[in-house]
Amino acid sequence: MVNLHEPYDLFREKLLNGTETVEQRTQAFLSEIIKRKELNAFLTVFEEEAMQRAKEIDTKIQNGTAGSLAGMIVAVKDVVCMKGKRTTCASKMLADYEAIYDATVVQRLNNADALFIGKTNMDEFAMGSSGENSAFGAVKNPVDETRVPGGSSSGSAVAVAAHLSTSSLGTDTGGSIRQPAGFCGIAGLKPTYGRVSRYGLVAYASSFDQIGPFAHSARDIARVLQVIAGYDECDSTSANIPVPNYLEAMNRNVKGLRIGMPKEYFPDALNSEIRSVLQKKIDLLKAHGAEIVEVSLPHSEYTIATYYILATAEASSNLARYDGARYGYRSRQANDLEQMYTKSRSEGFGEEVKRRIMLGTYVLSSGYYDAYYRKAQKVRRLIQKDFLDVFQHVDCLVTPIAPTTAFKIGEKVSDPLQMYLNDIYTVSANLAGIPGICVNAGADANGLPIGIQFLGKQFDEATILRVADFVESIH
Amino acid sequence: MAITKNDVEHIAKLAKLEFSDEEKEKFTHQFNDILKYIEQLNTVDTSNVEPLTQVIELHNAFRADEVKPSTPTSEALKNAPDKTDEYFKVPKVIGS
Numbered sequence: 272m273v274n275l276h277e278p279y280d281l282f283r284e285k286l287l288n289g290t291e292t293v294e295q296r297t298q299a300f301l302s303e304i305i306k307r308k309e310l311n312a313f314l315t316v317f318e319e320e321a322m323q324r325a326k327e328i329d330t331k332i333q334n335g336t337a338g339s340l341a342g343m344i345v346a347v348k349d350v351v352c353m354k355g356k357r358t359t360c361a362s363k364m365l366a367d368y369e370a371i372y373d374a375t376v377v378q379r380l381n382n383a384d385a386l387f388i389g390k391t392n393m394d395e396f397a398m399g400s401s402g403e404n405s406a407f408g409a410v411k412n413p414v415d416e417t418r419v420p421g422g423s424s425s426g427s428a429v430a431v432a433a434h435l436s437t438s439s440l441g442t443d444t445g446g447s448i449r450q451p452a453g454f455c456g457i458a459g460l461k462p463t464y465g466r467v468s469r470y471g472l473v474a475y476a477s478s479f480d481q482i483g484p485f486a487h488s489a490r491d492i493a494r495v496l497q498v499i500a501g502y503d504e505c506d507s508t509s510a511n512i513p514v515p516n517y518l519e520a521m522n523r524n525v526k527g528l529r530i531g532m533p534k535e536y537f538p539d540a541l542n543s544e545i546r547s548v549l550q551k552k553i554d555l556l557k558a559h560g561a562e563i564v565e566v567s568l569p570h571s572e573y574t575i576a577t578y579y580i581l582a583t584a585e586a587s588s589n590l591a592r593y594d595g596a597r598y599g600y601r602s603r604q605a606n607d608l609e610q611m612y613t614k615s616r617s618e619g620f621g622e623e624v625k626r627r628i629m630l631g632t633y634v635l636s637s638g639y640y641d642a643y644y645r646k647a648q649k650v651r652r653l654i655q656k657d658f659l660d661v662f663q664h665v666d667c668l669v670t671p672i673a674p675t676t677a678f679k680i681g682e683k684v685s686d687p688l689q690m691y692l693n694d695i696y697t698v699s700a701n702l703a704g705i706p707g708i709c710v711n712a713g714a715d716a717n718g719l720p721i722g723i724q725f726l727g728k729q730f731d732e733a734t735i736l737r738v739a740d741f742v743e744s745i746h
Numbered sequence: 747m748a749i750t751k752n753d754v755e756h757i758a759k760l761a762k763l764e765f766s767d768e769e770k771e772k773f774t775h776q777f778n779d780i781l782k783y784i785e786q787l788n789t790v791d792t793s794n795v796e797p798l799t800q801v802i803e804l805h806n807a808f809r810a811d812e813v814k815p816s817t818p819t820s821e822a823l824k825n826a827p828d829k830t831d832e833y834f835k836v837p838k839v840i841g842s
Contacts, residue, residue, distance in 0.1 A: 652797065
C-alpha cells in the first residue's frame with residue numbers, strides 16, 4: 272500500500288530495495304490530485320506522460336542507473352516553461368501559450384530523474400499574496416478550505432501540503448515561496464539572487480525573482496536545491512559560484528551558531544500566538560547551544576514601500592511584451608494596431624496585474640522617476656546595507672514569516688494596500704538578494720500553521736538549511 | 747502629490763490599457779492610498795547613497811561571439827495569434 276504521507280527518505284529506501292515502484296507512487300499521486308480537485312492546485316496534470324516516465328525511471332532503478340532524485344514527484348508553478356506544455360501564468364493572456372523550450376531548472380530536474388506530475392495554479396504572473404488572483408479561480412488552503420494558502424506560489428505550496436506531489440517549484444519575488452509555505456505548514460526556500468538559473472522563467476520583477484523549492488522538510492529542499500543550483504550560461508544573472516553539498520552541511524548541530532533576532536521583526540504589536548510559538552523554537556535553539564543576539568535592521572519600515580515601487584516598475588516594463596502580436600491573447604475587437612495592443616492587454620490581464628502595471632508606469636513616468644523609482648533604488652541600498660552590517664556579527668537571522676496565519680478567502684481582496692502589507696517580513700530578502708527559508712514551527716488555536724523564517728548571507732543557503740533542519744527535528 | 751482621474755487616464759495611455767469610468771474611479775482612490783503610504787520614503791536621508799540596481803554586484807556577462815543554435819521560425823511562430831508562413835500578422839498599420 273502506497274503511503275503518500277511517508278517522508279521521501281523512507282520511500283526512496285523502499286524504492287531502492289525494490290518493495291515499491293515510482294509507477295505505484297505516481298498512480299497514487301494522480302488519484303489523489305483528482306480526489307482533491309476542489310483545492311484547485313493544478314492547472315495541468317500530466318497523467319499519461321507521468322506514468323510513462325515513471326516506468327522509465329523504474330527501469331533505471333532496476334539497472335542501477337537512476338539519478339539522485341529518482342522517486343521525487345515534482346509539481347511546477349505555471350510560470351516556468353516546459354517544452355510543449357501550456358505555460359499560462361494563471362492568466363487569460365497566456366491561457367493557450369505552449370512553451371517552446373524547457374527552463375534550465377526543468378532540464379536539471381529531468382536529468383536527475385525527478386518526475387513532473389503537473390503545473391500548478393498561482394496568482395496571475397506571480398502577483399499576489401493569497402492565491403486568489405488567478406484567471407482560473409482561487410486556490411484553497413488544505414488545512415482550512417475557507418482560507419487562502421498564501422501566494423503567489425499557491426498551487427505549488429498546496430500540492431506539497433495536501434500530498435499531491437513530493438516537492439514542487441515556486442518562485443519568490445517578495446515572499447511568494449516562503450509565505451505560502453508558512454500558511455500551509457510546509458518548508459519553502461528562496462535561494463540567493465543568482466543561485467538558481469531563471470532561464471525559462473516568465474519574468475515579473477527581474478531584480479527580485481528567484482526560483483526555489485517547496486517540500487515537507489528542509490532535507491528535501493536541500494536535495495532539490497542541490498540539483499537546480501549553479502551557474503547557467505543561458506542566464507546572465509546567474510552567479511558563477513560553486514555549489515556546496517547542502518545535505519552534508521545539515522549536521523543537526525547549532526552549537527556556537529550566532530542567530531540574530533531583528534527587533535523590528537518582533538514589534539510589540541506582533542500577534543501573541545506567533546510570538547510564543549517562535550519563542551519556543553528560539554529557546555530550544557538556545558538550549559542546544561546557539562547564541563541568540565538581538566540586532567537591528569533600522570530601515571525595515573521602508574521595505575514594503577521600496578519593494579512595491581521597484582517591483583511594479585520592473586513589472587510594467589517586463590509585461591510590455593504582451594502586445595497581442597507574437598504570442599498570447601489577441602482581442603477580436605481591434606481594427607488597427609493601436610487598438611490591438613490596448614484591447615488585447617486590457618482584456619487579457621486581470622485586475623491586480625493591471626494595477627501593478629499602472630503603478631509601475633506611474634513611478635517610471637516623466638517627472639516622477641527621480642522622486643519614486645530612483646529614490647527607492649537608493650533606499651534599497653540602505654536596506655541591503657542593514658543586512659550586510661548585521662551579518663558581520665551573526666550567522667543568520669530568525670523572524671516571523673507573516674503578521675498573521677492564513678486569512679479568509681475574500682478578506683483582503685478589496686484593499687490592495689492591506690494585501691501588500693502582509694509581505695512585511697518577506698520582501699526584505701528579495702530587496703537584499705539574500706536567501707530565506709520558512710519551515711513550520713507550530714499552529715495557532717485554530718490549528719492554522721505558523722511558520723518560522725531564517726534569513727542567511729548571500730550564497731549561504733547551507734547555514735539556513737542547517738538551522739531549519741534542526742528546528743524541524745526538535746520539539 | 748494626489749493623483750486625479752486625469753492622471754489615471756494619462757498613465758493608462760502610456761501603459762496601453764483602457765478602463766471603464768468605474769475602474770478609473772477605483773484606481774484613483776487606491777493609487778492615492780498606496781502613494782500616500784509610499785511617500786514615507788521621503789523621510790529617509792539618501793544624500794550620498796548610490797542607487798542599488800544589481801544585488802549581487804554582477805557586471806556585464808559577455809560570451810564568445812559564436813553562432814549557436816537558435817529558435818527556428820516555425821517554433822517562434824507557434825504561439826502567434828495570426829501569422830503567415832514566415833511572419834506575424836497584425837492589423838494594417840499604414841494608410842488606414
